[in-house]
Amino acid sequence: MTRLMNAAVFDGTETLDLRQIPVQEPGPDEVLLRIDTATICGTDLHILEKKFEAKPPVVLGHEFSGHVEAVGDRVTTCRPGDAVSVEPHIYCGCCKPCRIGKPHLCIDRLAWGINLNGGFAQYATVRHDVVYQLPEGLPLEQAALAELLGCVMNxxxxxxxxxxxxxxxxxxxxxxxxxxxxxxxxxxxxxxxxxxxxxxxxxxxxxxxxxxxxxxxxxxxxxxxxxxxxxxxxxxxxxxxxxxxxxxxxxxxxxxxxxxxxxxxxxxxxxxxxxxxxxxxxxxxxxSIRNPFTHHRILQLMPKLGLEGIITHHFGVENTQEAFDAARRGVGLKVAIRPNGPADATA
Ligand SMILES: [Zn+2]
Ligand SMILES: [Zn+2]
CATH class of the missing domain: 3.40.50.720 (NAD(P)-binding Rossmann-like Domain)
Structure with a gap:
């Protein structure tokens, strides 16, 4: 039986469409994540304003963390229950940037939350090689900041x-x-x-x-x-x-x-x-753009960075549009979606 989940879908218009979509069971090399926290990035706002290309219909959210819920047959790098962070990009391997050691500049890349269903939903299904284990002492909520911090580190x-x-x-x-x-x-x-x-x-x-x-x-x-x-x-x-x-x-x-x-x-x-x-x-x-080979390293440092207070606002997935409005108004610092709760919608 197909399971359904709540998701905030970019359908090509200026507002997100909140709907129920099927949870995608993981293929042999994939991991099903139950999302803990997904933070809103300026890029998400740009996507709705048509200033950054995404591929509708798609669940936005490329900065996220969660628990592994299920893994495909060939996955050996994580297990159900693991707390993980995602570096959401995959690169073609064949273009010039990929072949001169600059894969983050790949001209044929894909990213969860941009062209593949991302983190503003209760679950996300991702390839195993974009999943990173959290170091000790890094809360899942803060782990959602790893993508941004990887870009900052670059x-x-x-x-x-x-x-x-x-x-x-x-x-x-x-x-x-x-x-x-x-x-x-x-x-x-x-x-x-x-x-x-x-x-x-x-x-x-x-x-x-x-x-x-x-x-x-x-x-x-x-x-x-x-x-x-x-x-x-x-x-x-x-x-x-x-x-x-x-x-x-x-x-x-x-x-x-x-x-x-x-x-x-x-x-x-x-x-x-x-x-x-x-x-x-x-x-x-x-x-500087994206996070070339920085995600693993920044995760190791994150428990020592004093990140408490960077995420200032939390919303449930059903209030994603409200969360986007808060982010656009520059409310607080970082606005997060917690698709499986707990949320304290305050803006
Ligand atoms: Zn971003
Ligand atoms: Zn490439």
């Missing part, structure tokens, strides 16, 4: 953050705070945030980052210069992904500075950059 590794560096982070949502945590692990001496939302500035300070400024009332360039002997920051990260912050980022960087575009800006949006500045200071302007 950005920090691209930037080569070093001991004693000054790091400026433009945009202090969940990603901004996680970027700060990893920059700190790499030895950053000071971290300066720019964030227009007062509640988020308070949250940033709650995580121990005192230097959180409102760009509307602070001249950030002055502020950065006053704390770096007039030179600028070693590392500047645009975690907001809007033209104003992207354009500002290179201006804040010092000699030999590194600038990262981490926040996702919609395709087609443009900014102006002064090439002479990049030339004269030997700036490196970098991008």
């Amino acid at each position: 950005g920090i590794e691209r930037l080569n953050v070093g001991i004693g560096d000054t790091v400026v982070i433009l945009g202090g949502g969940a990603a901004g705070i996680l970027l700060a945590k990893l920059a700190e692990k790499c030895g950053a001496a000071q971290i300066i945030f720019s964030e227009p939302n007062a509640a988020r500035r308070e949250a940033i300070q709650g995580f121990g980052y005192e230097l959180a400024f409102d760009p509307a009332t602070t001249d950030l360039l002055d502020e950065v210069h006053s704390r770096t002997g007039g030179l600028g920051a070693d590392v500047v990260i645009d975690a907001a992904g809007v033209p104003a912050t992207a354009a500002q980022a290179p201006l804040l960087a010092c000699y030999a500075g590194r600038v990262l575009f981490f926040g996702v800006m919609a395709p087609g949006r443009m900014i102006e950059i002064e090439p002479n500045l990049v030339f004269a200071r030997e700036l490196a302007i970098l991008g």
Whole structure:
């Protein structure tokens, strides 16, 4: 008999369709997960706004954790009852990026929650090789952050953050705070945030980052210069992904500075950059996307990262649309769906 589950389905329109769909029993190489937590990513919002390609009808949610419920005949890497996290991408293996050791840039990739049914449902059926065991001391709820943290880790590794560096982070949502945590692990001496939302500035300070400024009332360039002997920051990260912050980022960087575009800006949006500045200071302007070989490593570190308080809101799967509205309004930091409860819908 076919079992049914509650799921939030992207059907190509601007709102999610809450419906009951069959639970897909695992094939020989697959794992059936009972979802614990699935967090909402900016990409999910972009999918509904048609700024990021997904393949409807599909259950969204690419950042999720859960318990293994059943495994296929050939699966030996996990067992029913295991607490696991998912790195949701699979790559073709045949395109140029795949064949030069950059599979995360694969041009023919698939991802659960983008083109395959993902985590905003009570169950998900995934390939065994995207399932990762949790290290001791990592709660399942926090394990849903591993996908985002794997992307954050890629950005920090691209930037080569070093001991004693000054790091400026433009945009202090969940990603901004996680970027700060990893920059700190790499030895950053000071971290300066720019964030227009007062509640988020308070949250940033709650995580121990005192230097959180409102760009509307602070001249950030002055502020950065006053704390770096007039030179600028070693590392500047645009975690907001809007033209104003992207354009500002290179201006804040010092000699030999590194600038990262981490926040996702919609395709087609443009900014102006002064090439002479990049030339004269030997700036490196970098991008980072996804999580190449970072998921396993970041999971090991996560119990020591102090992630409590990153997920600020929880909703049941039946309230997924409400959860998306909260995420779009910038309520709290990270908004999560707990498809099998418990939920405390507060926004
Ligand atoms: Zn994401
Ligand atoms: Zn490929």
